[in-house]
Amino acid sequence: PEDIRVYEFAEKLKRPMSDIIKVLFDLGMMMTKNDFLGADEIEILSEEFGVEVTIVDPKDEFNYVQETDEEDPNAVERPPIITIMGHVDHGKTSLLDSIRKAKVTEGEAGGITQHIGAYTIEQKGKAITFIDTPGHAAFSSMRQRGTDITDIVIIVVAADDGVKPQTLEVIKIAKDSGVPIIVALNKMDKETANPDLVKGQMAEHGISPVDWGGDVEFVPVSAKTGMGIDDLLENILLTAEVLELKANPDAPAKAAVVESSLEKGRGPVATVIVQNGTLKVGNNVVCGSSYGRVKALVNENGKQIKEVGPSHTAVVVGLNEVPAAGEIMMAMNSDKEAKEYAHKRYEYERNKELSKSTKSTLEDMTSMI
Ligand code: GTP
Ligand code: MG
Numbered sequence: 001p002e003d004i005r006v007y008e009f010a011e012k013l014k015r016p017m018s019d020i021i022k023v024l025f026d027l028g029m030m031m032t033k034n035d036f037l038g039a040d041e042i043e044i045l046s047e048e049f050g051v052e053v054t055i056v057d058p059k060d061e062f063n064y065v066q067e068t069d070e071e072d073p074n075a076v077e078r079p080p081i082i083t084i085m086g087h088v089d090h091g092k093t094s095l096l097d098s099i100r101k102a103k104v105t106e107g108e109a110g111g112i113t114q115h116i117g118a119y120t121i122e123q124k125g126k127a128i129t130f131i132d133t134p135g136h137a138a139f140s141s142m143r144q145r146g147t148d149i150t151d152i153v154i155i156v157v158a159a160d161d162g163v164k165p166q167t168l169e170v171i172k173i174a175k176d177s178g179v180p181i182i183v184a185l186n187k188m189d190k191e192t193a194n195p196d197l198v199k200g201q202m203a204e205h206g207i208s209p210v211d212w213g214g215d216v217e218f219v220p221v222s223a224k225t226g227m228g229i230d231d232l233l234e235n236i237l238l239t240a241e242v243l244e245l246k247a248n249p250d251a252p253a254k255a256a257v258v259e260s261s262l263e264k265g266r267g268p269v270a271t272v273i274v275q276n277g278t279l280k281v282g283n284n285v286v287c288g289s290s291y292g293r294v295k296a297l298v299n300e301n302g303k304q305i306k307e308v309g310p311s312h313t314a315v316v317v318g319l320n321e322v323p324a325a326g327e328i329m330m331a332m333n334s335d336k337e338a339k340e341y342a343h344k345r346y347e348y349e350r351n352k353e354l355s356k357s358t359k360s361t362l363e364d365m366t367s368m369i
Helices: 006-012 017-026 039-048 092-103 134-144 166-176 195-204 229-243 335-367
Strands: 081-086 118-123 126-132 151-156 181-186 217-220 254-263 267-276 284-287 288-299 313-319 330-333
Touching: 006 017, 006 039, 017 039, 039 217, 039 335, 081 092, 081 166, 081 267, 081 313, 092 118, 092 126, 092 229, 118 267, 126 229, 134 254, 151 166, 151 229, 181 229, 195 217, 195 284, 284 313, 284 335, 330 335
Parallel strands: 081 126, 081 151, 151 181, 181 217
Antiparallel strands: 118 126, 254 267, 254 330, 267 313, 284 288, 284 330, 288 313
16 A cells, blocks of 8 residues: 555554544544545644654655654663642642752752743752643643653642642543652641541542552652652652653654743743753754744753753743644754744644534544444
8 A cells, every 4th residue: 555544544543543533524634444644644643642653765655654752772761751730729839949949059049030830850860850730721731732741740739738629630630641640748847737638538539549558659748848858759760760761862852842932032932841852952943833943942040051852851942933832842854844844733723723613513424434
């Protein structure tokens, strides 16, 4: 076969065919299982399902699809990426501030002036990258875009307040994402802290503490006093070790946008976490429908850096537009390629908008298969 058919693609992805057909349908493309997919469709689908697709023979463009993530022989160990989630005011940001303060040297401490959504620390010579989730909106949009980049989720529960509606929400999100969970029992400095009560509540919702015979570590901490922070970090490293996380620093850069904004003087900026490869100043990048040449990379301490490797974060300056959080940034071979790809995404978004009005016939469609 010259090309790949819809059902073959579904098989490769190990996804139900109806999912593939629905995504195509949402884009205004009426396809059935035996239809051939073109390069554009493959590109869009792989983004939608969060997989990397390599077209092996560039002359015979569409004939072979392969997931590349784990199998790269040049992949080496990379730091874990941790997302902090939990109910409002249970101390997510305070915990991150506390970890950061405990782990940066005196010289750097003065540089912590603004809130940052993602940063990397070192514990016993091992790097760990954290992502804060303000009100967890950023996280859910990331999930929707299929760019869930988290290796481990930390659920923060205030020990004096217990399980709350958003705690339940994040339990569900964490479970759905299938990544390991660690619970941080925060505010243990408070007299009213009742860790056993919280453990009971969590266990009721399927998060069972290891010391109760379950499989989830509960680490008592206080963001206020710094108590338990080292324990928490040790637990993260132990969990990460088992995951054997890898990336290839020599691959073309692929990074996920955690935060973005339009800044006076600097223009559109995006805080990214590199998933694979190394992002360098001078790289031509595409990020959704925005593109540009990386003019500057700024690390979490406000220092300009030349490049940023796997699992590390940086603020990227040089895009023509502000990309959405959750968007994937990719290094391209040329300025022209970046522009073309950005344009394709623009068209894709536009088709998606246009196809919304025809959604009602989806049922008829899928019953045809
Ligand atoms: P959202 O981002 O709004 O969801 O809140 P958050 O989870 O980031 O909570 P944040 O860190 O902003 O903390 C909320 C309040 O709890 C602040 O007033 C903190 O000072 C307080 N707090 C956080 N951690 C602790 C702790 O360990 N002990 C005590 N006593 N207070 C804490
Ligand atoms: Mg916060």
